[in-house]
Amino acid sequence: MDSSSAAYDALLKQFERLQRPIDLVQTLHERQLKEVPARYILPSDRRPSRSLQLHQSLPVIDLAGLEDIDQRSKTVRQLAQASQEWGFFQIINHGIPLSLLESVKRISQDFFDLSLEEKQKQCPVRPGIHRLEGYGRLFDISDDMVLDWVDALIHYISPEWAKAVEHWPKTPSTYRETYEKYGEEVMGLIEKLLGLLSEGLGLDPNYIQNLINKEPLLRLRINYYPPCPQPDMVNGLKSHSDVGMLTVLFDDGVDGLQVLKDEDWFTVSPVPGALIINIGDMLQILSNGKYKSAEHRAVANKNQHRMSIVMFLSPEDDVLIGAAPELIDEAHPSLYKAIKAGVYGTVYMSEDNRGKGPLDALLLEQAKQVNV
Numbered sequence: 001m002d003s004s005s006a007a008y009d010a011l012l013k014q015f016e017r018l019q020r021p022i023d024l025v026q027t028l029h030e031r032q033l034k035e036v037p038a039r040y041i042l043p044s045d046r047r048p049s050r051s052l053q054l055h056q057s058l059p060v061i062d063l064a065g066l067e068d069i070d071q072r073s074k075t076v077r078q079l080a081q082a083s084q085e086w087g088f089f090q091i092i093n094h095g096i097p098l099s100l101l102e103s104v105k106r107i108s109q110d111f112f113d114l115s116l117e118e119k120q121k122q123c124p125v126r127p128g129i130h131r132l133e134g135y136g137r138l139f140d141i142s143d144d145m146v147l148d149w150v151d152a153l154i155h156y157i158s159p160e161w162a163k164a165v166e167h168w169p170k171t172p173s174t175y176r177e178t179y180e181k182y183g184e185e186v187m188g189l190i191e192k193l194l195g196l197l198s199e200g201l202g203l204d205p206n207y208i209q210n211l212i213n214k215e216p217l218l219r220l221r222i223n224y225y226p227p228c229p230q231p232d233m234v235n236g237l238k239s240h241s242d243v244g245m246l247t248v249l250f251d252d253g254v255d256g257l258q259v260l261k262d263e264d265w266f267t268v269s270p271v272p273g274a275l276i277i278n279i280g281d282m283l284q285i286l287s288n289g290k291y292k293s294a295e296h297r298a299v300a301n302k303n304q305h306r307m308s309i310v311m312f313l314s315p316e317d318d319v320l321i322g323a324a325p326e327l328i329d330e331a332h333p334s335l336y337k338a339i340k341a342g343v344y345g346t347v348y349m350s351e352d353n354r355g356k357g358p359l360d361a362l363l364l365e366q367a368k369q370v371n372v
C-alpha cells in the first residue's frame, strides 16, 4: 500500500467511526425548524455576521480575442494580477454556451427536487477513489466538529476510469449527457486558462499542462444550501481554500459565496453568465506562492435556497507537486515541501477546521521569513 492509499484508508476508518445518521439539511428544512440544531451552531466569535461583509466585484476578465497577440498578453497580465491579489476572478466570453450552463443548472435542481429516498437510492454515499462520493453529507469527519448547512452531490466527471456513471443520477434522464458535455467544455476551458496562467508566471504555456499531463481528475460537487432559520449562526460552507489546481464555479444567482482578501470578506455577486475561477492549493504550491489559493466560504440564507455547481481539477495521485524550479532562486526560495497530489488530497480531507491549515503545514522553515 503506498502512502496515499494508506492515508485514504485511515480517512475511511475515521468516517466509519462517526455517529450516524447525520440528518441532511434538506430534511431539517422540511421539518420547518425554528431553530438550528446545536451541532450546526458556531461559537459566537466565529459567526459570519461578526465579520465585515463588503461588496466589491471580483476582477472580471474577458477571454475574447486571444488570437490577437496584444490582447493575449493583456489577458495574461490581468489573470496573473487577479491570481496574485485575489486568487479568484470571474470570466466572461469563456466559450461555454449559456444554454448549456442553464441546462446544467436545471438538471441539477431537478435532482435535488427528488425525494430524499430517491436521491439516496440513485446516488448512495460510498467510498470513492479518494474520499466519499454520492449524495448526502460527505464532509463530516468528526463527532465534535461544527457542521455546515449544506448537502452535496459529489462524483467524478473524468477521466473515464474514475467516473462510475452507474452512481450518477438517473433522473432527470438528461443528467449524464449534459454533465458529460459540460465536463468536456470545462476541460477545454481549464486547458486554456492553465496555458495563460503558466505564461503569467513567465513559464512556457504548456508548463502546468505538461506537469499534470496524463489523466487529470475532474470532480463535480453540487452544493445545495436550503433556507436556514438562523443563517447568522451557521456556516453554509466553512472557510477553506480548494485542494486542487483550479476550480470552476457557477451558482443559481443567489448570493452566498464570500472570498477573503486582506482580512476582509467580500460577497461575490457574479456577472450573469460569467464563471468564477479560483486558484487551488496545488497551484499556489507550484507557483511558489505567487498565485494565491484564497480562503472562501458560503453563507446561509433565511428565505431562499441556493445551489452552486463546482468543478475541481487535480492532477493524478502520483504527481509530485512542488514549486516550479524555474521560479526558485536566492531571492525566492522554495516555500513548500513537495508532496504527492494524492497524499495532499487526503491530508486536506482529514482536517476538520480547514482554513489554510493543510497548506500552511507544508511551509518550509525558510518560507516563514517571507510574507506568504
Ligand SMILES: O=C(O)CCC(=O)C(=O)O
Pocket: 221, 223, 237, 242, 249, 251, 256, 257, 296, 297, 298, 307, 308, 310
Ligand atoms: O457554494 C459556493 O459558492 C462555494 C462552494 C465551494 O467553495 C466549494 O464547493 O469548494
Ligand SMILES: [Fe+2]
Pocket: 240, 241, 242, 296
Ligand atoms: Fe471551495
